[in-house]
Amino acid sequence: MQIQNNISLKPYNTFGIDVKAKQFVSVNSVEDLKAIYALEHTPNKFILGGGSNMLLTKDVDSLVIHLNIKGKDIIAKSDSEVLVQAMAGENWHEFVLWTLEKDFGGLENLSLIPGNVGTSPIQNIGAYGVELKDVFHSCDALNLDTLNIETFTKEDCGFDYRNSIFKQQAKGKYIIVSVVFNLSVNVHSLHTNYGAIQSELERMQVSKPTIKDVSKAVIAIRESKLPNPKEIGNSGSFFKNPIISSKDFLKLKENFPDVPHYIVSKDDVKIPAGWLIEYAGFKGKTFGTYGVHKKQALVLVNYGGSNGSDILKLSALIQDTVARIFDINIEAEVNII
Ligand code: EPU
Numbered sequence: 320m321q322i323q324n325n326i327s328l329k330p331y332n333t334f335g336i337d338v339k340a341k342q343f344v345s346v347n348s349v350e351d352l353k354a355i356y357a358l359e360h361t362p363n364k365f366i367l368g369g370g371s372n373m374l375l376t377k378d379v380d381s382l383v384i385h386l387n388i389k390g391k392d393i394i395a396k397s398d399s400e401v402l403v404q405a406m407a408g409e410n411w412h413e414f415v416l417w418t419l420e421k422d423f424g425g426l427e428n429l430s431l432i433p434g435n436v437g438t439s440p441i442q443n444i445g446a447y448g449v450e451l452k453d454v455f456h457s458c459d460a461l462n463l464d465t466l467n468i469e470t471f472t473k474e475d476c477g478f479d480y481r482n483s484i485f486k487q488q489a490k491g492k493y494i495i496v497s498v499v500f501n502l503s504v505n506v507h508s509l510h511t512n513y514g515a516i517q518s519e520l521e522r523m524q525v526s527k528p529t530i531k532d533v534s535k536a537v538i539a540i541r542e543s544k545l546p547n548p549k550e551i552g553n554s555g556s557f558f559k560n561p562i563i564s565s566k567d568f569l570k571l572k573e574n575f576p577d578v579p580h581y582i583v584s585k586d587d588v589k590i591p592a593g594w595l596i597e598y599a600g601f602k603g604k605t606f607g608t609y610g611v612h613k614k615q616a617l618v619l620v621n622y623g624g625s626n627g628s629d630i631l632k633l634s635a636l637i638q639d640t641v642a643r644i645f646d647i648n649i650e651a652e653v654n655i656i
Contacts, residue, residue, distance in 0.1 A: 320344060320351050322382065331385060332370035333433050335552030336627045340365075340383035347387050347408075349496050353466050355384060365656075366494055368407065369434035372442065372554055373654045374634075376627035386437055388496060391417060399506065402456055404499045407437025411444075418500075419531050424507030425454040425500065427534040428516075431541045433548055433555060437495045441485040442652070443478045447537055448513040452478035456501040460485075460493035468496065480589075481559050481652055509533055515540045544615045552621030553612065554653045557634060558592045561647050571645065592641075592649045593617040599640045606633060631655060 326343035329335060342362065346352045355364070363381040390406040391414060401423050405414050411434050415426045428449035432439075440458055444451050452473060459468050477484040485493065507530050511517055519536035520528050528536075546553050563571070568588040571578055575598075581589045596602065596616035603613035609625040610633070612618040619630055634651060641649050 320346065320354070326383070328367075328370070328375060328379065328383065331367055331383075332373055332375055332554075333548035333552065334374055334554050334621050334627070334630070335548070335623070336375045336621065336625070336630075338375045338627065339378045341378070341380050342382040343385065344382065345385040345387045347389070349388060349461065349468070352384070352386070352388070352461060352494065352496065355382075356461070356463060356466055368438040369411065371434035371548070372438065372652070373656055374554060374557075374627050374630055374651075375656050376631050377656070379656065386435070386494070386496075388437075390497075393421075394499065396504065399504055401502050401504050402499055403502055404497055405436040406497045407435060407495055409436040411436055411439060415534070418502060419534055422504070422530070424503035424509075424530045425449075426502065427530045428510050428513075428537055430534040430537045436498050440476055440478075440483055440495060440498060442481045443483050445481070447516055447540070448510045450478070450480075452476075454500050454502060456499040458495050458498040460495045463492055463494065469493070480562070511536075545618060546612055546614075546620055551612075552623070552625075553618050556592075556617045556652050557619040558596075558617055558637075558649045559652045560589050560592050561595075561649050562587050562589050563647060564588075567646075571647075575645070590647065591617075595641045595645055595647065595649065596637055599637065599644055601637055601640070609633065611637075627656075 322342050322344045324342055326340045327337055328340055329337040365379055365381040365383045367383050367385045387408040388406045389408050391409055392404050393401060394404050395402040403418060412431050414436055415430050418426050428447040432444055432446060439451050455473050458471050460471060462469050509528060511533060516536050519539055525532045562583055565586055565588055579591050579594050583589050593616045601611045602616040604611050608622050609630050610620055612620050638649055641647060
């Protein structure tokens with residue numbers, strides 16, 4: 320384990336922003352992670368997972384700890400269920416493919432999401448009708464005060480839409496080191512209700528889909544709408560879809576009868592931020608080296624060489640414009656550093 324100085328973080332964030340870390344260390348085991356935290360004279364620390372949900376706007380004046388702890392294991396199996404553990408530094412999509420190869424069901428709708436396993440519970444990643452919480456069993460996390468490993472059950476994590484205790488009261492207090500998933504064996508329940516999946520399966524001419532078929536459909540949909548971070552820098556959805564009251568929704572619908580919406584509960588309605596941003600005229604707009612993706616307005620992109628602070632200014636302009644037109648505040652989904 321070697322601490323390096325003045326390291327560019329460009330290869331470590333999917334937005335491809337070139338800022339420097341004052342110090343940088345790649346950690347391959349829980350023991351090494353504990354050892355770093357046990358050092359008496361280390362500066363502020365900054366945990367870096369897959370770097371897929373952050374916008375770096377300035378140099379990081381800390382010790383950046385790159386969580387590179389690898390490993391995956393079957394820890395229990397019956398005729399209908401399997402518990403699989405993956406370490407925090409496993410790439411999410413490679414892990415999903417590994418479970419599908421073994422014919423374990425549950426993660427197929429979450430195919431091709433950028434990032435690592437360890438950060439998946441923090442924002443309860445979700446796509447195409449499935450959220451991490453639907454397959455989550457538990458996770459182990461290092462308590463940064465005691466340096467003991469604690470296990471969190473699903474209930475402990477307080478999962479919600481793009482939210483968990485790791486973004487709230489437990490923020491900055493723990494590092495997730497591994498996650499256990501509860502997956503199906505033999506009989507799988509497929510989630511193909513999300514409109515685009517059905518039509519993609521039809522296009523693929525699959526009438527009795529397997530979990531691998533669903534994964535292939537999801538991959539095709541994502542590839543058609545979302546930019547590949549290896550080609551165009553981005554962090555997926557930059558904003559969360561806002562949830563407004565039913566009362567405010569009725570007012571909105573009077574002025575904008577076509578607004579798409581999902582009823583979340585009796586009192587809450589979720590509005591796709593992508594639609595609001597497109598209506599506000601930003602879809603596909605470019606500002607030199609950065610802009611709004613042409614196929615999905617929720618995604619901000621770096622075509623190469625942009626500053627995080629310029630992208631942040633664009634996000635503020637989008638937020639202000641959406642607030643002015645619709646009287647709705649859209650919040651960033653990515654972490655602004
Ligand atoms: N829409 C537009 N214009 C756009 C984009 C979307 O009008 O430019 C409309 C669509 O027509 C549709 C609605 O918005 O009526 C929803 O669009 P879509 O199905 O593409 O999903 P989303 O709400 O924009 C969310 C997640 C994505 C996830 C997809 C699919 C959030 C913040 N984003 O996007 O997650 O892949 O659903 O389940 O919840 C991510 O978190 O990084 C991410 C990509």
